Amino acid sequence: MSGTDSHSSLVVVVMAGGRGTRFWPRSRNARPKQFLAIVGEETLLHQTVHRLEGHVAPERIFVVTTEDLAAETRRMLPELPEENVIVEPEGRNTAPCLALALVEIEQRFPEGVMAVLSADHWIGDREVFLEDLDTAVNHAAKARELVTFGIKPTYPEIGYGYIESEGQGPVFKVKAFREKPPVEVAIQYLASGRHYWNAGMFVWTLADFRAGLQKYAPEVLAPLDAWVEAGADPAALSAAYSQLPRVAIDVALLEKAASVAVVPTRFRWSDVGSWPAAIEFQVPDGDGNISQGETLLLDTHNSAFFGGKRLIAASGVDNLIVVDADDALLICHRDKAQSVKQIVERLKADGRDDLL
Amino acid sequence: MSGTDSHSSLVVVVMAGGRGTRFWPRSRNARPKQFLAIVGEETLLHQTVHRLEGHVAPERIFVVTTEDLAAETRRMLPELPEENVIVEPEGRNTAPCLALALVEIEQRFPEGVMAVLSADHWIGDREVFLEDLDTAVNHAAKARELVTFGIKPTYPEIGYGYIESEGQGPVFKVKAFREKPPVEVAIQYLASGRHYWNAGMFVWTLADFRAGLQKYAPEVLAPLDAWVEAGADPAALSAAYSQLPRVAIDVALLEKAASVAVVPTRFRWSDVGSWPAAIEFQVPDGDGNISQGETLLLDTHNSAFFGGKRLIAASGVDNLIVVDADDALLICHRDKAQSVKQIVERLKADGRDDLL
Numbered sequence: 001m002s003g004t005d006s007h008s009s010l011v012v013v014v015m016a017g018g019r020g021t022r023f024w025p026r027s028r029n030a031r032p033k034q035f036l037a038i039v040g041e042e043t044l045l046h047q048t049v050h051r052l053e054g055h056v057a058p059e060r061i062f063v064v065t066t067e068d069l070a071a072e073t074r075r076m077l078p079e080l081p082e083e084n085v086i087v088e089p090e091g092r093n094t095a096p097c098l099a100l101a102l103v104e105i106e107q108r109f110p111e112g113v114m115a116v117l118s119a120d121h122w123i124g125d126r127e128v129f130l131e132d133l134d135t136a137v138n139h140a141a142k143a144r145e146l147v148t149f150g151i152k153p154t155y156p157e158i159g160y161g162y163i164e165s166e167g168q169g170p171v172f173k174v175k176a177f178r179e180k181p182p183v184e185v186a187i188q189y190l191a192s193g194r195h196y197w198n199a200g201m202f203v204w205t206l207a208d209f210r211a212g213l214q215k216y217a218p219e220v221l222a223p224l225d226a227w228v229e230a231g232a233d234p235a236a237l238s239a240a241y242s243q244l245p246r247v248a249i250d251v252a253l254l255e256k257a258a259s260v261a262v263v264p265t266r267f268r269w270s271d272v273g274s275w276p277a278a279i280e281f282q283v284p285d286g287d288g289n290i291s292q293g294e295t296l297l298l299d300t301h302n303s304a305f306f307g308g309k310r311l312i313a314a315s316g317v318d319n320l321i322v323v324d325a326d327d328a329l330l331i332c333h334r335d336k337a338q339s340v341k342q343i344v345e346r347l348k349a350d351g352r353d354d355l356l
Numbered sequence: 357m358s359g360t361d362s363h364s365s366l367v368v369v370v371m372a373g374g375r376g377t378r379f380w381p382r383s384r385n386a387r388p389k390q391f392l393a394i395v396g397e398e399t400l401l402h403q404t405v406h407r408l409e410g411h412v413a414p415e416r417i418f419v420v421t422t423e424d425l426a427a428e429t430r431r432m433l434p435e436l437p438e439e440n441v442i443v444e445p446e447g448r449n450t451a452p453c454l455a456l457a458l459v460e461i462e463q464r465f466p467e468g469v470m471a472v473l474s475a476d477h478w479i480g481d482r483e484v485f486l487e488d489l490d491t492a493v494n495h496a497a498k499a500r501e502l503v504t505f506g507i508k509p510t511y512p513e514i515g516y517g518y519i520e521s522e523g524q525g526p527v528f529k530v531k532a533f534r535e536k537p538p539v540e541v542a543i544q545y546l547a548s549g550r551h552y553w554n555a556g557m558f559v560w561t562l563a564d565f566r567a568g569l570q571k572y573a574p575e576v577l578a579p580l581d582a583w584v585e586a587g588a589d590p591a592a593l594s595a596a597y598s599q600l601p602r603v604a605i606d607v608a609l610l611e612k613a614a615s616v617a618v619v620p621t622r623f624r625w626s627d628v629g630s631w632p633a634a635i636e637f638q639v640p641d642g643d644g645n646i647s648q649g650e651t652l653l654l655d656t657h658n659s660a661f662f663g664g665k666r667l668i669a670a671s672g673v674d675n676l677i678v679v680d681a682d683d684a685l686l687i688c689h690r691d692k693a694q695s696v697k698q699i700v701e702r703l704k705a706d707g708r709d710d711l712l
Contacts (some may be wrong), residue, residue: 025667058554080616086362093604100392167512175621218433233623259615264645272614296699296702296703298479298692298695298698298699299692299695307685308683309683310681310683310684311381311683311684311685311708311711312684312685312687313381313684313685313686313687313688313699314688315686315687315688315689315692315695315696315698315699316688316689316691316692316695317676317687317688320687322685322687323573324685325666327665327666327667328666328667328668328669329516329668329669329678329680329685330669330670330671331668331669331670331671331673331676331678332669332670332671332672332673334674335672335674336654336655336671339654339655339671339672340671342654342671343652343671346652347652352667355667
């Protein structure tokens with residue numbers, strides 16, 4: 001276990017600009033996944049920040065989000081200094097997002113080691129997470145390598161990128177980043193013991209990050225450096241930002257860098273990509289049901305009720321996912337949760353922007 | 357078909373004091389079945405009164421209800437003169453209710469023929485109903501008999517009383533009223549062709565009704581007559597009413613009367629006793645679904661959605677009944693609708709009067 005001061009140099013950047021309606025009707029354009037309490041009582045954003053409590057001081061925690069989500073993000077995190085919520089003029093993928101964080105942070109914490117986390121992932125074991133974070137921070141500070149986290153695959157997922165490792169642990173060398181594989185390849189990766197899911201969490205010194213961007217992705221950094229040199233006028237950021245390429249940090253930097261390390265994680269992790277994923281990590285009652293909010297269940301099994309303001313009474317139903325929102329209600333078979341996408345598309349086609 | 361003036365003597369009394377929570381979460385103590393739009397777009401009370409439009413003038417339509425439901429009843433029926441909503445100080449079954457209607461109405465319409473209807477029954481065929489009503493009114497006026505309506509049984513229901521008929525139609529003689537039968541007897545009744553369900557709808561002249569009560573149930577009438585003689589002070593009604601026995605009109609009068617007639621009905625009828633009954637008389641879409649309010653249904657069959665204010669989206673579900681109310685949501689298998697009773701009992705036991 002790590003104490004508060006184990007890494008006086010640690011600075012955390014939480015990426016919180018995510019979008020998506022896979023958790024419709026709870027998630028909306030203006031209320032993306034990180035703002036939802038879909039696993040546990042707290043929102044994923046709260047969980048991400050509160051997980052660091054006692055380990056990282058609030059003034060060393062930064063959240064990057066977009067203009068339209070900034071007010072709600074600040075409201076949800078009153079413990080952070082207001083200026084620690086960094087506002088992107090628009091979402092342009094993760095490389096611009098993290099480059100902006102770099103130029104905002106490096107003058108305040110020039111010796112900082114920067115850990116990049118996602119606001120909308122679920123992590124099951126706080127202490128283990130903090131230990132793994134320490135391992136990565138130590139390695140980044142001492143070996144001066146870019147460090148990624150690798151999640152041990154539990155099934156042949158085809159929707160994630162993979163990290164192929166080599167060498168000896170506890171910190172491995174990245175042999176290669178592998179794109180989303182076809183299922184046959186994913187099965188091989190799962191069997192190899194050397195492949196990890198790329199969860200988009202990174203640790204590096206601010207200096208190494210700057211050097212890496214300057215070398216491999218100067219087009220992501222130069223317009224921001226020019227903006228800072230010109231006085232960092234907030235009103236001028238939009239123009240600078242619009243020059244940045246829309247590119248992921250993996251592509252812009254990590255896949256090109258000479259030497260990247262990977263820390264295999266030991267904590268339970270999920271990017272909570274769908275309603276069934278939100279259910280998976282919760283402990284059901286004796287009938288296999290999960291209840292959020294008040295429920296009254298008779299002869300009901302293997303179902304999940306995401307209520308809140310209203311009582312949900314159910315009788316004689318199995319394998320349902322029920323999601324109650326103020327202006328819409330979703331009832332779907334547990335195996336049909338992917339149809340949320342169809343529902344959202346239908347609402348779009350019908351011009352029901354009020355529900356999106 | 358009957359025109360407006362076919363029975364200038366007709367006066368209708370709609371009994372609207374019903375209680376019950378079988379349509380929970382829509383029905384509540386303060387919002388019983390007659391106030392709900394569960395079959396069609398109108399409430400059952402609206403349907404009952406609007407069915408008479410053009411046939412009975414508003415000033416000849418009376419609604420009897422209890423104190424706590426009177427304001428809402430008047431609000432729902434602005435076309436009726438306010439004094440035509442007759443207020444029982446408390447519910448004491450149908451004999452006191454109709455005796456009160458008698459003393460309130462007979463001075464305004466001394467020559468009246470009174471038809472007694474229920475506010476919370478569904479009737480499928482308006483024109484046929486009006487024809488059957490005419491038949492009963494003509495018989496009551498000319499033959500000076502008490503007339504009941506008999507519903508042709510379609511299955512061996514054990515929850516209703518039966519009327520055994522004899523003689524020739526179209527208006528038959530009542531041979532006997534039969535209590536709720538065991539199922540073996542109900543099967544015999546169904547086969548006999550002479551037995552009808554007693555739906556609690558009656559027609560009689562006000563004079564014959566008074567004479568019948570005076571002869572067979574003077575204890576139901578005398579305290580009300582005394583109240584009228586003393587000036588019919590509304591504040592004194594409660595004391596008079598509390599003296600009346602709690603008894604049904606069938607028991608107090610019809611089962612004792614020497615000569616009662618029965619008009620077999622030809623209209624579709626339901627007392628709408630449960631959610632499945634509310635579904636039975638609605639026309640489903642091609643997938644067997646019934647939607648009230650806005651729904652978005654994917655791969656969903658044989659289900660009923662009682663929505664309203666919010667969109668209900670469903671995917672991959674079958675045989676569900678979904679009822680959306682402001683403060684509670686019911687989701688039950690179509691074959692488990694009787695468990696609404698258990699749910700209501702549990703809420704009572706839990707002291708959740710706010711939901712009852």
